[in-house]
Amino acid sequence: MDIGTRRDSGKHTAILQAAIQVISQAGYHNAQISRIAREAGVADGTVYLYFKNKEDLLLSILRKAIGEVVLQLEQALPTEKTAEWKLRRIVEIYFQDLSRDPALAMVTQVHLRQVDAELRRQVGDIMKPFYNLLDGVIDQGVREGVVDGAISHRIARRMIFGTMDETVTAWVLTGSKYNLPALAPEIVRVLLYGISRRDDVKEEVTL
Amino acid sequence: MDIGTRRDSGKHTAILQAAIQVISQAGYHNAQISRIAREAGVADGTVYLYFKNKEDLLLSILRKAIGEVVLQLEQALPTEKTAEWKLRRIVEIYFQDLSRDPALAMVTQVHLRQVDAELRRQVGDIMKPFYNLLDGVIDQGVREGVVDGAISHRIARRMIFGTMDETVTAWVLTGSKYNLPALAPEIVRVLLYGISRRDDVKEEVTL
Amino acid sequence: MDIGTRRDSGKHTAILQAAIQVISQAGYHNAQISRIAREAGVADGTVYLYFKNKEDLLLSILRKAIGEVVLQLEQALPTEKTAEWKLRRIVEIYFQDLSRDPALAMVTQVHLRQVDAELRRQVGDIMKPFYNLLDGVIDQGVREGVVDGAISHRIARRMIFGTMDETVTAWVLTGSKYNLPALAPEIVRVLLYGISRRDDVKEEVTL
Amino acid sequence: MDIGTRRDSGKHTAILQAAIQVISQAGYHNAQISRIAREAGVADGTVYLYFKNKEDLLLSILRKAIGEVVLQLEQALPTEKTAEWKLRRIVEIYFQDLSRDPALAMVTQVHLRQVDAELRRQVGDIMKPFYNLLDGVIDQGVREGVVDGAISHRIARRMIFGTMDETVTAWVLTGSKYNLPALAPEIVRVLLYGISRRDDVKEEVTL
DNA sequence: GATGAATGAGTGTTCATTCAT
C-alpha cells in the first residue's frame, strides 16, 4: 500500500485534508471513514487504496505535520550560528507552522492522543527527527558554554518540548484566537532562564 | 489512599481500583465494563450502582488522583515560606504521588486524554484547584522579587505544568522504571533558571 | 402467593393503584418495578410478596377492572326485564366504570395490548364472564323476538364488544376529555339498528 | 404483492417478509433484529441499510398492509354506485387482503399494538387514508338517504372499524382457520341494521 | 413480613473493512 511519492490524481492529498478537517471537528473516534471519504469526494473503499487503515491515516497526518516542521527547520537552522538563536528559530517555526493550519494543530495536539499503546510507539518514531534536532541544539549550547552541561539532556529536552506542547495545546483548545507565534520570544526567555528575575541581564532577549 | 473510608462494603473502592488497573493496561476505549466488573469481583450491573456510567468512572479516577495531590499540597505548602521552596514542594509531591501508583499515573497521563470535547471540559474543572495553587505560588514569587513580574502568568504556569506533565508521561511510558521523585531538584532548577549556564550562582539549588 | 381476600396492611391495594398510575403514564414496558414500588411507598422486593411477577401485576389490574364491571352488571341486569334494556345497561355501566378511572381505562384499553401470546390467553380467560353476560343478553333477545336469530351469536357479540372497545379506546387516547357515558344511547342505537335510516320507527330509542 | 418492484436486488422485500414472519410468531419485543436478518439471509447491519431502525421496520409493515388495502379500495369503490355496496366492498376487500397473509394480519392486528405513545401517533397517520374512505362512504350514505344523518359520523365510523377490527383479531388469534371473507355479508348486515329483527324487510341483504 | 443491594442475562445499533464488479 506504499503508494510512494507520486500522489496520483491528488486523491491522496484530498483524503488527508478531508481527514484533518473531519477529525479536528469530530475527534478521532467520531470521524467515520465514510464521512472522510464523502468530504474528500471519493468512495469509502478508495480510502483503503491510499491508506492501510484508519490508524495509518492518523499517523500520516502527524508525519505530514512533523515532516514539514523538520523540513523547514533543516533549512532554517544552518542559517543561525548560536544555539540560542537556533532554539529561537525552533520555537518560532514550530509555532508558525502549527498556527498556519489550526485544524491540523487540533489533530496533532488533541486527537492524536486518543489512541492506544501500539500506536503511541509509532508516534514516538515519527517525533524522533524533531527530538534529534532539539538534542543537537542543546549539545551545541553546551559546547558554546551557554547551556549548563550539568543538566540532563533528557530533562532539558522535555522541558522545551513540554512547554511548547502545553502552549500550543492551550492555544488550540481556546479556539486558536490569539497570535501564537507572538508568544515565541517570551517562551524562549523562560526556556533559557526559567521564571526567575534576572537583574544581571546584559543582553536581554529581544526579537 | 483513603484507607478506612470503605464506604459501601468496599465495593466503591474495589471498582475504582479495578478500573485503574484495567484502563492502565488496555486503555479507556478498550476497557470493557464487564472486564472491570470481573476484576473487581462484582456483577456488571453493580458498577452502575456506584458510578453513573463509564465516563463518570474515568472522571472519578482523575478526581481521586488530583484530589489527593491537592490535599497534600494544601497541607505541605503552608510549611514552606518562600515561593521557591513552595515550587520545590509542588514538584516533589506531584512526582511522589504519581510514582506511588504507576497504574493511576498511566491513566491520568495517557488514557485520560483519549476522550472527547465534552469530557475535556470536566477534566479542566477538576484540574482547576491544582492550577490555582500554581498561580498562587507564581504570584508570591513575583511579590518576593524572585520571579520576573514581566513574564505572563499564563506562560509561566504552562511551562511549569507542561514540563512536569511531559516528564511524568515519559516516565510512565518507559515503564515507570526509574525513580521519578529523584528528578525533582533538577526539574525545579530548569523551571527557575531555564537551561542556561549560570556562573553567577550564589546560592545554588540544593535539596 | 395467593394472598387471599385479606388485603393485609393495604399494601396490596397500594401497589395495584401505583401500578395503574405508573403504567398509564409510562406504558407497560417503561413501567419499572422500582418506580411502581417507590410510588406505592414500599421496597422493590415487597412487590413480589403480593404479586408473582410483573405480568401478574398487569393481569391483576385487568381482573380488578373487569371484575368490578361484571359485579355491577350482575346486580343491575336482573332489574331490567327486556334484552334491549339490558344491553342499554351494559353499555352504560361499562362506559361509566371506565370513565370513572381514566388511568385504569388507559391501562386496559392501551397498555394491556402490549403483551405477548401467552399473556393474551389469560386475558381471554379474564374477559370470559363479561363475554358470557353479552351472550346471555343476545340469547334473551332472540327469545324475545327483538334480536334476529339468524345472526351468528359470535358476530353479534364481536360487533357489540368491538364497537364499545373502539369507542372507549378513542376516548382514552384523546385525553378522556368528553363525557363518555353520554355516548351510550347513540351507541346502543347503532348496535340495535345499525347505521341505516329508519322511517318505520314506532317506538324510538330514548333514554 | 408489489411483485416485480424488486428494488435493491430484493433485499428490501426479503427483510420485510422476514420481519413479518418473525414478529408474527414472536411478537415485536421478542423479535431480535439478528433473527430477522438471519431469516432474510442477510447480515445484521444490512437491515439498517434498508430501514432506519426496528421501529421503522414495524411501521413499514403497516404501511405496506394498509397501502395495499387502500389501493385496492380506490380501484374497486368507484365501480359501486350506492353507499351500501361500497360498504360491502370495503368489508370484503379488507377481509380478503388480510386473510391472504395471516402472518401480516397477526402483525397489524396484534403486535402493532405493542408499541408506545410516539409510535401510536404515526400509526394513526398511516391509518388516516383508510378512515377517510370510511367517512366518504358514510357521507354518501347520508346523502342517499340510506344512512341516518342523525348518527354521529365518528360513532358510525368507530362501529364499522371496531367491528371489523374485532372480527379480524378474533380470526387471527384463533389460528386463521376459517374463511374470513365469508363473514363479510353477515358483518355488513349488522353494520347496516344492527342486531335487531327486521320483519319489514323488503329487499333483504344478499350477496 | 419487609427490605434494597446485588445480580447478570439480553440487544439494538455502529462503522471499519472487504471485495465483487
Add this chain to the structure above:
DNA sequence: AATGAATGAACACTCATTCAT
C-alpha cells in the same frame, strides 16, 4: 483505479428478580 453494498463483531447499559438480613 474506483466503487459502495454488504458484512458482522463488539458493547454499554437496563431492570426484573432474588435473597441475606
